[in-house]
Amino acid sequence: xxxxxxxxxxxxVEEVFGIETMDNxxxxxxxxxxGSYTSVGTYExxxxxxxxxxxxQESKIPIPMLLKAFGKHLFSVLISQYYSIIKDFPDGLSMxxxxxxxxxxxxxxxxxxxxxxxxxxHRISDKELELIYTSDRKLADVAEGLIxxxxxxxxxxxxxxxxxxxxxxxxxxxxxxxx
Amino acid sequence: MLDMANEIDILKxxxxxxxxxxxxxxxxxxxxxxxxxxxxxxxxxLNQELEKEVKDRTEILVRNYTRLSSLxxxxxxxxxxxxEQRCIFLVNEHFLQLFDIQMPIxxxxxxxISEHVEQVRHQFTHPEAVRFSTKKVTTRRxxxxxxxxxxxxGRILERDYIxxxxxxxxxxxxxxxxxxxxxxxxxxxxxxxxxxxxxxRLTEQLFLAKMSHEIRTPLNAIIGMTYLLExxxxxxxxxxxLNTLKYSANLLLQLITDILDLSKIESGNIVVxxxxxxxxxxxxxxxxxxxxxxxxxxxxxxIEYDETIPQWISGDDILLQQILFNLIGNAIKxxxxxxxxxxxxxxxxxxxxxxxxxxxxDTGKGIPKEALDSIxxxxxxxxxxxxxxxxxxxxxxxxxxxxxxxxxxxxxxxxNEGTCVTFHLEYTKASTPxxxxxxxxxxxxxxxxxxxxVEDNKNNIKYITNLLNxxxxxxxxxxxxxxxxxxxxxxxxxxxxxxxxxxxxxxxxIAKNIRGNGCSNANTPxxxxxxxxxxxxxxxxxxxxxxxxxTKPFIPNDLKVILEMYLPSSTQNETCETDESFVFSNQLDQxxxxxxxNNNLAYASEMFExxxxxxxxxxxxxxxxxxxxxxxxxxxxxxxxxxxxxxVGLTNIEEIFDRLQHELDDSNRDKSEIIxxxxxxxxxxxxxLPIIEQQFEQLQxxxxxx
Numbered sequence: 001x002x003x004x005x006x007x008x009x010x011x012x013v014e015e016v017f018g019i020e021t022m023d024n025x026x027x028x029x030x031x032x033x034x035g036s037y038t039s040v041g042t043y044e045x046x047x048x049x050x051x052x053x054x055x056x057q058e059s060k061i062p063i064p065m066l067l068k069a070f071g072k073h074l075f076s077v078l079i080s081q082y083y084s085i086i087k088d089f090p091d092g093l094s095m096x097x098x099x100x101x102x103x104x105x106x107x108x109x110x111x112x113x114x115x116x117x118x119x120x121x122h123r124i125s126d127k128e129l130e131l132i133y134t135s136d137r138k139l140a141d142v143a144e145g146l147i148x149x150x151x152x153x154x155x156x157x158x159x160x161x162x163x164x165x166x167x168x169x170x171x172x173x174x175x176x177x178x179x
Numbered sequence: 180m181l182d183m184a185n186e187i188d189i190l191k192x193x194x195x196x197x198x199x200x201x202x203x204x205x206x207x208x209x210x211x212x213x214x215x216x217x218x219x220x221x222x223x224x225l226n227q228e229l230e231k232e233v234k235d236r237t238e239i240l241v242r243n244y245t246r247l248s249s250l251x252x253x254x255x256x257x258x259x260x261x262x263e264q265r266c267i268f269l270v271n272e273h274f275l276q277l278f279d280i281q282m283p284i285x286x287x288x289x290x291x292i293s294e295h296v297e298q299v300r301h302q303f304t305h306p307e308a309v310r311f312s313t314k315k316v317t318t319r320r321x322x323x324x325x326x327x328x329x330x331x332x333g334r335i336l337e338r339d340y341i342x343x344x345x346x347x348x349x350x351x352x353x354x355x356x357x358x359x360x361x362x363x364x365x366x367x368x369x370x371x372x373x374x375x376x377x378x379x380r381l382t383e384q385l386f387l388a389k390m391s392h393e394i395r396t397p398l399n400a401i402i403g404m405t406y407l408l409e410x411x412x413x414x415x416x417x418x419x420x421l422n423t424l425k426y427s428a429n430l431l432l433q434l435i436t437d438i439l440d441l442s443k444i445e446s447g448n449i450v451v452x453x454x455x456x457x458x459x460x461x462x463x464x465x466x467x468x469x470x471x472x473x474x475x476x477x478x479x480x481x482i483e484y485d486e487t488i489p490q491w492i493s494g495d496d497i498l499l500q501q502i503l504f505n506l507i508g509n510a511i512k513x514x515x516x517x518x519x520x521x522x523x524x525x526x527x528x529x530x531x532x533x534x535x536x537x538x539x540x541d542t543g544k545g546i547p548k549e550a551l552d553s554i555x556x557x558x559x560x561x562x563x564x565x566x567x568x569x570x571x572x573x574x575x576x577x578x579x580x581x582x583x584x585x586x587x588x589x590x591x592x593x594x595n596e597g598t599c600v601t602f603h604l605e606y607t608k609a610s611t612p613x614x615x616x617x618x619x620x621x622x623x624x625x626x627x628x629x630x631x632x633v634e635d636n637k638n639n640i641k642y643i644t645n646l647l648n649x650x651x652x653x654x655x656x657x658x659x660x661x662x663x664x665x666x667x668x669x670x671x672x673x674x675x676x677x678x679x680x681x682x683x684x685x686x687x688x689i690a691k692n693i694r695g696n697g698c699s700n701a702n703t704p705x706x707x708x709x710x711x712x713x714x715x716x717x718x719x720x721x722x723x724x725x726x727x728x729x730t731k732p733f734i735p736n737d738l739k740v741i742l743e744m745y746l747p748s749s750t751q752n753e754t755c756e757t758d759e760s761f762v763f764s765n766q767l768d769q770x771x772x773x774x775x776x777n778n779n780l781a782y783a784s785e786m787f788e789x790x791x792x793x794x795x796x797x798x799x800x801x802x803x804x805x806x807x808x809x810x811x812x813x814x815x816x817x818x819x820x821x822x823x824x825x826x827v828g829l830t831n832i833e834e835i836f837d838r839l840q841h842e843l844d845d846s847n848r849d850k851s852e853i854i855x856x857x858x859x860x861x862x863x864x865x866x867x868l869p870i871i872e873q874q875f876e877q878l879q880x881x882x883x884x885x
Binding site: 019020023026027034035036037038040041 | 186189190192193195196197198199200201203204207208
């Protein structure tokens with residue numbers, strides 16, 4: 001998992017819960033990396049899951065909620081860093097539609113070793129898009145946060161319907177409607 | 180205090196983690212920088228390689244282009260190569276000189292041809308014609324060679340158009356201009372010289388024919404007189420003088436006949452006739468004709484004839500007769516006492532092909548060795564002694580005739596022992612004689628037929644009318660051209676027999692007038708009755724519109740064959756096979772074609788084939804008459820070509836030709852307008868040709884499948 005996910009997460013936790021909570025999490029987690037992350041590095045995804053788990057225990061906030069909130073935060077980080085990639089999209093749906101074939105392709109050029117989830121897009125109508133998230137990391141909640149933040153970024157008022165396509169949560173379908 | 184210490188601890192740990200993260204980031208950066216450096220180096224090397232390759236290729240290209248342009252420059256003609264966008268790709272100095280273009284080559288290269296065309300085109304006598312022709316060839320994109328163009332300054336240029344194709348794609352074309360002014364001058368001089376020479380030969384032939392005829396008439400009178408004188412009371416001295424006179428007159432007659440024969444052979448004015456004849460009979464008749472001469476000498480005359488030779492053989496009997504007549508005449512002449520033997524032997528027979536050997540042997544004076552080599556030359560005789568007895572033309576006539584019949588001839592001779600001439604000729608076996616007088620009685624012509632006989636010779640009239648009476652054919656006799664015209668205007672005939680020489684005109688003229696005056700006999704078959712089989716007479720007959728000829732004197736069967744061929748009753752059996760209904764292309768005049776051919780596909784196919792054969796050269800001829808513009812010849816050719824288009828259903832082209840012909844008659848018409856229209860119709864025809872070709876192929880296929 002790319003370092004930027006970790007640094008963004010730590011940034012969010014420190015902002016929302018304070019540096020003490022973050023320090024506490026890191027002390028409890030006994031991470032292989034020691035909790036030192038740089039955004040350009042690559043780290044074990046388990047470390048992230050472990051930190052989220054501990055944050056849940058500390059804060060009593062349900063994990064899906066934490067992850068979705070993280071998704072929204074991650075979007076703001078990504079957009080400030082890689083604005084050039086998305087600046088030409090006219091609206092939220094068309095950007096979401098091209099995650100797989102445009103954005104992820106650019107990411108792969110920069111980080112050939114990046115392990116990215118797939119977002120299979122089906123345009124249903126002008127105002128409707130179906131996205132199927134597939135990833136072993138089961139981070140559909142993060143994805144949901146990202147999707148919501150995207151639509152907000154483009155000032156598109158939307159409804160997002162979500163349906164798990166399997167029990168494990170490795171494949172989830174999102175139906176995004178532009179109001 | 181504890182809180183503060185705790186907070187410091189937290190910050191310390193955070194700082195440691197940040198330090199560790201920075202270290203990681205630095206390591207990563209270092210690693211990436213290294214990778215970047217290496218990639219950069221690789222890229223540099225690759226770039227150098229590419230640059231070298233580009234340089235090498237450019238060098239090759241430049242070298243090739245230089246080679247090409249120096250090659251093009253060294254060529255004698257003006258060369259201009261255009262690319263597919265019609266921009267100049269290559270041009271040589273010679274081209275610039277031809278058209279007096281003052282621009283440097285480097286400036287011209289790459290510029291669109293359209294920028295320079297005007298300057299070049301206005302130098303031609305007919306700029307519009309050049310434009311048409313250029314448009315035509317560049318749209319067709321097929322090589323077009325040796326087109327002629329005339330410049331205002333009098334030069335004549337020959338132009339080649341060669342399209343360039345790379346694998347499949349069209350990649351431009353090459354123009355090659357050559358100054359052929361000099362060549363044309365020489366050619367015209369040569370043509371004029373040839374024409375002069377031909378005219379001279381014609382004059383010579385006419386002179387010889389006329390002279391021999393003019394001299395023979397009084398000479399015959401002289402010879403006749405000598406016979407009359409012989410019967411009168413003469414002194415010994417007078418008899419001697421008379422014999423000398425007789426001898427000299429006969430010699431002169433022979434000389435004239437020989438000269439005429441030889442001139443006919445040399446000018447190729449002999450027509451080989453292929454017909455069945457009885458060889459044994461021919462030899463016997465020859466012997467009979469020499470009988471009186473032999474009786475007056477102490478010479479024996481024998482014939483050794485090979486009986487295995489088929490009775491009827493096919494070939495030219497007249498020329499054979501002349502060869503043998505000359506040889507036997509010679510042999511008898513030079514053998515005052517002794518033996519003359521004629522041998523005919525069949526050497527071999529393969530299927531119907533017969534190889535015959537003829538020998539004429541005498542035991543006469545013989546020919547000295549030194550004279551043998553030139554014995555077949557003109558006017559050569561073995562010795563002065565021989566010279567007293569002939570013109571020296573006999574053997575060379577024989578030699579020419581044998582060669583003319585594709586035979587071989589050899590002569591062996593011993594002085595004072597005798598001479599033997601051997602020649603070989605090939606004939607074919609004829610199963611039945613083609614001319615049998617017994618069939619004459621069964622002429623199949625209808626009594627209703629009416630024939631006009633134009634003839635002034637009473638004997639001929641008698642002969643012909645006898646035959647016609649016998650065959651129950653109606654006829655009218657005209658002895659002068661005046662009478663002939665009178666009959667032709669009042670009566671419709673089925674056939675006209677036309678003598679050539681008439682007191683007030685000649686047959687060629689009359690035939691021409693009958694064909695041209697539009698009377699009811701304009702299409703009646705006209706048969707020439709010619710005393711001479713000279714080929715130029717036959718040609719004249721054809722040119723004057725006559726259909727056929729019969730050589731006088733003729734046997735009844737000759738005439739019968741002609742009558743059966745041309746009279747309606749004998750042609751009515753001609754079958755007109757109609758095939759399954761064939762549908763002509765709707766791009767052609769369907770109604771007209773079905774009317775013309777009535778579904779006779781063989782006939783239609785033949786007409787289409789003839790059209791396709793003649794049209795291409797005739798179109799070229801038309802094109803040539805526009806440059807320089809030759810109104811008379813153009814009108815003639817357009818008139819001649821016009822009906823051809825009708826035969827293949829191109830009625831609209833036929834109409835255009837008709838209009839063009841009328842416009843050409845009108846001298847007020849602007850000639851450039853006519854040139855433009857002709858050019859346009861040529862392009863139209865060019866586009867229509869594939870339809871005709873396709874139709875022709877269909878006709879053939881349909882015929883085959885029927």
